[in-house]
Amino acid sequence: MSAAVQMRRMDYPGTITLVDADPHLPYERPPLSKALMDGAEHGLVPIQPAETYRDLDIDLRLGERVVEVDPARLTVRLSDGDVLNSGRLVLATGVSPRRLDVKGARAANVLSLRDAADARRIGVYMARGGPLVIVGAGFIGLELAAVARERGIDVTVVEAQPHPLAHAVGTDVARLLTDLHRGHGVRLLSGVTVRELIGSVDGVEEVRLSDGRRLPAAAVVVGVGVDPRRGLARSARVDTDSFGIPVNEFGQTSRAWIYATGDVASQPHPNLPGRGRIEHWDAALRHGAAVGATLAGNPVRYTDPPYAWSDQYGATLQIVGRARSTDELVMREGASPDRFLAFWIRRGRIGAVAGMDVPRDIGAVKRLMAIGTPVSTGLLARRDTDLRGLLKARAGGRGAVADVNPVN
Structure with missing residues (x-):
């Protein structure tokens, strides 16, 4: 969905067809653990309203399954027998529960x-x-x-x-x-x-x-855990690996006319130690939009730090970036199960952060990470440190924040 909408918003002139085996208008998956527990259809949250697809002239083929990709004819065959011509193909097939x-x-x-x-x-x-x-x-x-x-x-x-x-x-x-x-x-x-x-x-x-x-x-x-859905890639004789469908920095597979995005993409990313999957909602939207922009003629790399959240007992766990075993963990004073903030320091800067019920702090840290601000572990550990104040000081052009450890 994200790739298709971005293509059209960047004036891609060709036909765009979105095929999905799920019969519902494309919906948000994260709320499913709460929204549909009573079995109510109205609990589904559309990613985009139906009129968006009409306004952008995106043809939705819902409740239909792609059964084969023919790389010689550049066609896609559906379960109902229809065959679609395809000058460009995006595989966003996701993963299956083990x-x-x-x-x-x-x-x-x-x-x-x-x-x-x-x-x-x-x-x-x-x-x-x-x-x-x-x-x-x-x-x-x-x-x-x-x-x-x-x-x-x-x-x-x-x-x-x-x-x-x-x-x-x-x-x-x-x-x-x-x-x-x-x-x-x-x-x-x-x-x-x-x-x-x-x-x-x-x-x-x-x-x-x-x-x-x-x-x-x-x-x-x-x-x-999950397994990547690689069947269509294999039918198209596209290279696959243990993570899914390998893509380059622009989402392109081993066949130039086929791209892959979302959970199924085995991608290079600066926050990963090597090639791998990023199985998060935010990543799927951003990677999909980057692939869509590339297909519309404006190549974009997806390099944003992975962001994930999880709602538990009325609070939200948020994680930005990927911690590594070589990082130094700094836990803010006063950490408790229902409220905490943890930083992973990498070469004097914040490489990843996790917090429970501290959304404003996470927002500030995310921006500190984006501008590469050097930080003091002692400052981060103190409960009274104003992270938004640190961000304003840095953004205001006064250089690195006070009490900063030297960076080698």
Whole structure:
């Protein structure tokens, strides 16, 4: 959607057709964990109103699936038999949730969350009450745990790693998130995996763990990662890798007329240690717009720091940039599970930041990162430091902020 709209807004003159297997007008995915739990269709939030597509002359083919890309004929074949000519093709096929590879994983009450239909199914089971077992303490798993607890449902989260989201925020911040959820009554079991899902023809009734424990379950939601949807790329004989579809800095694949964007793109990015995926809403919008601009004749690189957020218990966790193992962690004084600010310092500057319920501070830090302001770790750690004041001082042309560590 983002690529198509940007192309037209930059006066791309050709026909633009957007094909999506989902029957709904393109909608925002992040709110699904809350907006559709009651099964209401009106909970969907359109990315753009219907009139935008009409005004921009973008042909929507919703509820249809692309089954093949023919690189010799430059055509795209749809599930209903239609064949579309394609001078340029953008693959924004995204990712698919991984399934558990254990006995019982195909039962009707073993669920995942990726689209509106998934959210409705989860909503049906939540309406029946618990106990609910969530496998995987990533963003989706923790958000669903928060939603369920707010409804009074008994929730157990099973996580294979020692701490939830440690790959994204490190061990210290992950401990705060663990305490947040346990404080709200979530039973969070870490360092264990699912061995078997036990039940009857009607569905799973128990979850057996690798340490032998058995958890009662009225439903199981699985959030253990995703796999890129590379099928169409392979049908077009486009190169793929373990991350998805490799693209250059402008989103172009190994075939010059085919581009890839969003979750499926295996991209070079200055905030990644190497090629990889950036699976966030903000990144999909910005990368899509960059690819759209490129196709309209104005090449744009997507280099913005990745931004992610997660709503949990009425507060918002925000993350800007990607922390690295070599960064120095600085935690602001007074950190608690429901309110904290953590910085990762790289060569004297902020390389990444994470905060819970501190949106104005995150906004200031994001701008400090953009202008590359050198910082003092001692200043960042102090609770009374005015980050917006530091930003104004820097923007006002007075040079580096006071109490700055020397930069090598």
